[in-house]
Amino acid sequence: GTKLIIDTDPGVDDAFAIALAALSEDVDLLGVTTVFGNVGIDATTRNARRVLALCKRGDVPVAEGAARPLVHVHPHVAKYAHGLDGLSGRSAALPEAERPLEPGGAVWLLSRLLESSDEPVTIAPIGPLTNIATLLSARPDLHHRIARIVVMGGALGHGNTSAAAEFNIWSDPEAAQRVLGGGEVPCVLVPMDLTYRCAVGREWLDALAASGPVGAALTALTPDYLAHYRKALGWDGMVVHDAVAVAEAIRPGVLRTEAVPVSVETSFGPARGATVVDQRRPELRAETEVPEGGNTVNVAVDTDLDMLRAFLLE
Ligand code: BDR
Numbered sequence: 001g002t003k004l005i006i007d008t009d010p011g012v013d014d015a016f017a018i019a020l021a022a023l024s025e026d027v028d029l030l031g032v033t034t035v036f037g038n039v040g041i042d043a044t045t046r047n048a049r050r051v052l053a054l055c056k057r058g059d060v061p062v063a064e065g066a067a068r069p070l071v072h073v074h075p076h077v078a079k080y081a082h083g084l085d086g087l088s089g090r091s092a093a094l095p096e097a098e099r100p101l102e103p104g105g106a107v108w109l110l111s112r113l114l115e116s117s118d119e120p121v122t123i124a125p126i127g128p129l130t131n132i133a134t135l136l137s138a139r140p141d142l143h144h145r146i147a148r149i150v151v152m153g154g155a156l157g158h159g160n161t162s163a164a165a166e167f168n169i170w171s172d173p174e175a176a177q178r179v180l181g182g183g184e185v186p187c188v189l190v191p192m193d194l195t196y197r198c199a200v201g202r203e204w205l206d207a208l209a210a211s212g213p214v215g216a217a218l219t220a221l222t223p224d225y226l227a228h229y230r231k232a233l234g235w236d237g238m239v240v241h242d243a244v245a246v247a248e249a250i251r252p253g254v255l256r257t258e259a260v261p262v263s264v265e266t267s268f269g270p271a272r273g274a275t276v277v278d279q280r281r282p283e284l285r286a287e288t289e290v291p292e293g294g295n296t297v298n299v300a301v302d303t304d305l306d307m308l309r310a311f312l313l314e
Pocket residue numbers: 011012013014038078081126127152160166167168192241242
């Protein structure tokens with residue numbers, strides 16, 4: 001199966017995404033690295049380790065990464081969506097991790113796993129891109145060992161954190177531009193426009209709750225997240241952004257992508273953190289070519305919704 005490393009800031013949908021990879025037979029989950037994001041780094045690291053313990057995956061190493069973005073001094077967190085502890089205030093109900101945290105940090109673990117894998121590795125960043133930008137800058141010798149970087153982030157239309165920006169990109173725009181704009185490793189961008197269309201409802205959540213102890217424990221983490229998404233969606237459901245991206249990391253092609261130029265707005269103003277995705281017809285793009293044109297990224301635009309929801313549930 002695909003060799004995979006998840007870089008994450010759990011987060012309710014991160015917890016779903018980690019569980020998806022931890023329990024899927026199609027994938028070889030080599031490690032998990034953590035980053036600040038939905039909550040602070042102490043909480044995201046604790047949550048990641050507990051979700052793996054819930055899935056009985058004490059064999060998967062976890063290392064802690066960045067506590068802050070590259071340029072902004074203060075991280076902004078999303079407690080309004082994920083609850084004070086990142087898991088709707090329910091993280092204490094998860095089993096404690098027995099496996100100790102890796103002694104080196106996230107960039108160290110990523111490097112070690114890339115060096116020792118016999119095949120190129122897919123990295124799925126589902127939080128701010130700080131660790132991955134640092135890795136790409138620090139270890140150019142390892143770029144060729146990365147098969148793809150499948151990023152959950154970005155917005156083609158409106159954002160969710162500001163009018164223009166999606167949370168993961170907004171949280172560290174310079175890091176996002178370093179990864180998406182670097183052109184060193186093929187990137188897939190799974191924007192919120194598509195993840196919103198993959199939202200799950202009451203029936204799906206009930207089916208998950210009834211599927212067994214892990215499904216029941218994951219469903220128990222959702223009350224605050226559901227309350228937030230009731231406002232965002234206008235109906236009783238939630239968006240499992242990160243699980244959609246990890247589904248693509250596990251099963252390449254499950255999302256339909258288009259190769260288009262992408263750049264990240266890094267100036268300090270109302271568009272900070274916006275992803276500028278050039279969806280013009282290629283003929284027009286070529287005619288008007290300007291130096292600011294972005295690097296080509298595979299942007300996920302569509303999927304078979306029923307098939308995807310069934311895969312996530314399974
Ligand atoms: C992204 O932001 C976080 O709140 C979610 O975990 C997801 O990674 C969606 O915009």
